[in-house]
Amino acid sequence: MKKTVLTVVCASLMTMSAVAPAVADDKPGKKDDTAKPPASMSKVGGVQLGKAGTQVNLGAGAPVLPKKLSGRSWIVADAESGEVLAAHNAHWRLPPASTLKMLFADTLIRKGTLPKDKVYKVKDADLADVGEGSSLVGVKEDHTYTVHDLWLGVFLRSGNDAVHVLSHMNGGVRQTVSEMQAHAEELQALDTHVVSPDGYDAEGQVSSAYDLTLIARSGLQEADFREYAATARAQFPGEGQGKKRDHFEIQNTNRLMTGDYGLNPYKGIAGVKNGNTTHAGATFTGVAERNGKVLLVTVMNPDSDEQNAVYQETARLFDWGFKAAGKVKPVGELVAPRSVESGTEGAAAPEKDDSDSAQGSLSSTATAAADEGSSGVGIALAVTGGVLALIGAGVFVVNRRWPLPDLVRRARR
Numbered sequence: 158m159k160k161t162v163l164t165v166v167c168a169s170l171m172t173m174s175a176v177a178p179a180v181a182d183d184k185p186g187k188k189d190d191t192a193k194p195p196a197s198m199s200k201v202g203g204v205q206l207g208k209a210g211t212q213v214n215l216g217a218g219a220p221v222l223p224k225k226l227s228g229r230s231w232i233v234a235d236a237e238s239g240e241v242l243a244a245h246n247a248h249w250r251l252p253p254a255s256t257l258k259m260l261f262a263d264t265l266i267r268k269g270t271l272p273k274d275k276v277y278k279v280k281d282a283d284l285a286d287v288g289e290g291s292s293l294v295g296v297k298e299d300h301t302y303t304v305h306d307l308w309l310g311v312f313l314r315s316g317n318d319a320v321h322v323l324s325h326m327n328g329g330v331r332q333t334v335s336e337m338q339a340h341a342e343e344l345q346a347l348d349t350h351v352v353s354p355d356g357y358d359a360e361g362q363v364s365s366a367y368d369l370t371l372i373a374r375s376g377l378q379e380a381d382f383r384e385y386a387a388t389a390r391a392q393f394p395g396e397g398q399g400k401k402r403d404h405f406e407i408q409n410t411n412r413l414m415t416g417d418y419g420l421n422p423y424k425g426i427a428g429v430k431n432g433n434t435t436h437a438g439a440t441f442t443g444v445a446e447r448n449g450k451v452l453l454v455t456v457m458n459p460d461s462d463e464q465n466a467v468y469q470e471t472a473r474l475f476d477w478g479f480k481a482a483g484k485v486k487p488v489g490e491l492v493a494p495r496s497v498e499s500g501t502e503g504a505a506a507p508e509k510d511d512s513d514s515a516q517g518s519l520s521s522t523a524t525a526a527a528d529e530g531s532s533g534v535g536i537a538l539a540v541t542g543g544v545l546a547l548i549g550a551g552v553f554v555v556n557r558r559w560p561l562p563d564l565v566r567r568a569r570r
Contacts, residue, residue, distance in 0.1 A: 192229070198248035199348055202367060203489030206247045212488040213243040219484035223473040227461040230366040231470070233478040236374060236444060236451040239491035242478055244366070247489070250348045251457050253364035254432030255292070255315045256440045257356035260349065260364075262311060262385070263376035264340040265327055273305040273381065275326075283325045284318055288357040291317035294393060294407060306394055312385035313409045314393075315432070320355040330354060345492050346371050358436040366455040371491050373429045373442045373453055386428030386444075389414055412468050413443055420465055423472050429453075431467070439467035445475050452478045 193209075200207035213222060222243060230246040241247070265271060278301045287293075294309075294316030296302065302322070310319030324333040333354045341349040346368035352359035364372075376382040388409060395403035409415055411431050416422035425445040432440040438458035445452055454474045459466040 194229075194246040194249040198246075199365075199367075201248070201345055201347055202241065202492050203487075206241065206244055206367060206489040209246055209249075211243070211245045212247070214486035214488055215481075216484045216486060220477060220480045223470075223477055225461070225463070225473060226459075226470055227466065228366075228456040228459040228470055230455075230457040231474060232366040232370050232453075232455050233474050234370050234374075234453045234491055235482065236377070236453045239374070240487040241489040241491065242452075242481055242485050242487060243474075244488055247367040248348055248365050249457075250350075250363040250365050251440075252358060252362060252434065252437035253349075253356055253369060253457075254358075254434045254437035254440045255356040256369050256430050256432040256442050256455075257349075257351070257354075257362070257364060258311055258315065258320065258432075259369065259372045259376050259430045259442065260337050260341055260346075260351070261320060261324075261333070261354045261356075262308070262382055263372060263379065264337045265323060265333070266308075266376070266379050266381050267340070268327075268336070271304045271323065271326055273303065273308075275304045276301050277304070277307075277322065277326055279322055280325075283322045286330060287317050287321050288353070288355075291355070291357060292410075293318045295395070295405075296322055297396070300394070300396075301398075302394060308381070308385050309388065309391045309407065310393060312428075312430070313388060313391055313407045315410055315430075317355040317357060324354050341368070341372070343496060344368075344371055344375055344494050356432055356434075356437075358434050366457050367491075369440070369442045369457075370453050370455045373444065373455070374491055375494070377429070377444060383428070386430065387414075411441075411443070412465060413441075413472065418465060420468055423475065433467075441467045441471050443471050443475070447475075447479045450479060450482050452482075454478065 196209070198207045198209070205212045211222065215221070226245070228245065230249045230251060232244040232247050233242045234240065235242065279296055279298050281298050284296065284298060292315045294311075294314040296307070296310065296316065296318040304323070304326075307319045307323050310316035311323070321330065324330045327333050327336075330353075334351050337351045337354060338349075341347075341351065346364070348363065348365035348368045349372075350361055350363050352362035356362075377386070390406055390408050392404040393407045395405050397403050408417075411426075411428065412418055412420050413423040413426045414428070423443075423445060425447045427444050427446065429442045429444050440455075440457045442453065442455040445454075452475060454471050456467050456471050456474070459470050461470075463469055
């Protein structure tokens with residue numbers, strides 16, 4: 158599908174001052190009567206987003222919000238324009254669980270120092286600091302993996318082992334955490350404090366529904382990020398070496414993509430990342446397209462006995478957002494990175510007149526990935542129409558035009 162390019166005018170209403178940061182709940186795994194959002198929260202993206210409770214400005218003909226919403230914090234935003242259609246405690250700083258891996262991936266992939274075909278032999282030290290009880294993809298010491306393999310392990314199986322190997326390849330966990338924090342600040346994801354690169358429960362590690370949505374929007378600019386986030390199934394290296402090496406199938410833990418555990422796949426879903434720990438509860442950020450409209454939804458820590466509550470509530474918010482688009486007055490916006498607001502963006506997306514080259518590039522990526530044994534028949538890069546803007550730093554410049562590559566989608570089987 159070919160679409161006209163968009164023009165984005167960056168609003169410079171950023172008024173973040175030296176306000177003391179809100180504190181995350183001590184025990185956010187299960188809500189109780191004392192678990193309440195702070196009275197004062199960040200106003201990044203707009204004053205209304207800093208208010209506690211549900212924020213929505215319904216216009217004529219707009220549908221009411223779904224009734225079954227128990228998430229402590231959630232947000233519905235237009236991925237292209239950055240308009241926030243509705244939110245609930247958007248800036249409440251809460252443990253993010255593995256959704257923080259989106260920041261890890263965006264930081265390292267954007268850095269570009271670990272090419273996909275780089276081969277690495279895992280050392281004992283690379284896995285020594287993986288947290289007890291972590292989700293694992295099955296990385297083994299003294300075995301070799303490509304960077305591509307490891308990223309599949311991060312996105313599909315939320316493998317903390319793969320995260321730690323990539324972190325050590327990047328100069329170590331401490332350096333990676335520092336770079337993630339710096340990138341969060343560049344994105345103006347100022348509710349986020351990084352302690353571990355994998356989202357594993359750690360004291361002081363927090364983010365917010367607003368920040369996770371901002372981070373996802375940035376990551377989705379990168380073709381590799383989109384590819385990994387949208388892959389449903391892949392073959393991962395197992396025991397052995399060379400041609401005799403075994404492989405086993407891994408499946409994406411994003412249940413809105415795979416349709417597992419009693420869920421149907423959500424139509425138009427294209428990622429992004431889920432998470433679940435005892436401390437954080439369930440968290441999820443997703444991107445989906447319908448009739449040319451691309452939305453981002455984040456839900457954090459629903460308190461519901463409903464099975465798959467975080468996915469069910471995300472799906473309800475997607476359904477509402479697609480119906481409400483154009484019928485509500487935005488309650489805020491997803492702000493531009495700092496370098497763009499200051500006019501110092503370094504790696505802006507090149508300006509082009511149409512979407513042909515970008516569409517072709519994504520199509521090539523899909524074909525190549527499908528041909529590789531590591532991606533398998535479950536690759537979710539079927540280029541079947543739909544759009545997703547290049548939503549990173551370069552596209553926020555006033556009057557900047559950019560191509561709209563096809564939205565990556567879950568392949569129909």
